[in-house]
Amino acid sequence: MDYQAILNDIADEIRPFLKEGKVADYIPALAEVDPEQFGMALTLFDGTQFSVGDAETLFSIQSISKVFTFTLALNFYGTDMYKRIGREPSGNPFNSLVQLEYEHGIPRNPFINAGAINVTDALLSHYGDDGNTLHEVLTFIRSIADEPSIDYNETVAASEMDHGFRNLALANLMKSFNNLDNDVQEVVETYFKHCAVEMDTKMLSRAMLYLANHGVDPITGTVHITPQQAKRINAVMLTCGHYDASGDFAFHVGLPGKSGVGGGIVAVIPKLMGLAVWSPGLNAQGNSLVGTKALELFTTKTGLSVF
The missing domain is CATH 3.40.710.10 (DD-peptidase/beta-lactamase superfamily)
Structure with missing residues (x-):
């Protein structure tokens, strides 16, 4: 699968929506962030990364x-x-x-x-x-x-x-x-x-690999948690990772994921990759508006979801 071409297509398709979200202005330090930024990255089990846009821009991961x-x-x-x-x-x-x-x-x-x-x-x-x-x-x-x-x-x-x-x-x-x-x-x-930890989408997509691989980092072999615990965390991410829009995220995207009001979203494709997207403009529930759309486009274009 040509992941780079897919990410490039997504970046083109979400561009018209970049003005629609609203940054988390109730945290003054986040209110100054330019809402029209977008970055997306994925990391495969062998460490290969694909990315697009502002994938190396650091941002506040917040609830991630x-x-x-x-x-x-x-x-x-x-x-x-x-x-x-x-x-x-x-x-x-x-x-x-x-x-x-x-x-x-x-x-x-x-x-x-x-x-x-x-x-x-x-x-x-x-x-x-x-x-x-x-x-x-x-x-x-x-x-x-x-x-x-x-x-x-x-x-x-x-x-x-x-x-x-x-x-x-x-x-x-x-x-x-x-x-x-x-x-x-x-x-x-x-x-x-x-x-207030700051990361970029490349770092975050890499960080999610242990949850995509039953608690074991597929690159280093480090065992972080048991397979049972990884299963539980993924389940709670799927059902609770987006607050009162969690059902909506599962419906449209179909992946375990977690959002933050800094505009980041991480997601897991079991046995395959970690995903991360960032766009600071939020929807009414406090999740990245463009980020959610980008992940929905990704699972639609690739056919990769847990359903």
């Missing part, structure tokens, strides 16, 4: 980092994680307080904000504070992306903390239900820092 922190937490806690968080779609916005109140401080899944904050809390309990947790998260991301330069953007993290009232409210609500073990401020600060 939740896949990586959930991976680490599952590795240490296994099924005990499901005592703290659920694994069902929320059907509500990613920062809903109402559902968390009704469900007694148990977040519906690890990919909504409350769930990811809870996962960060679990990692803090395991690794300890004083920056250890963030260091271990970054070490893991650098390993799976095979890119030692990856770091987080301090300005973006600080900007999110300055305007993170709702996320602090989510953490405090979980704390009130005894479902958060560490200091609220520290948990939320660590959460914002891993959301």
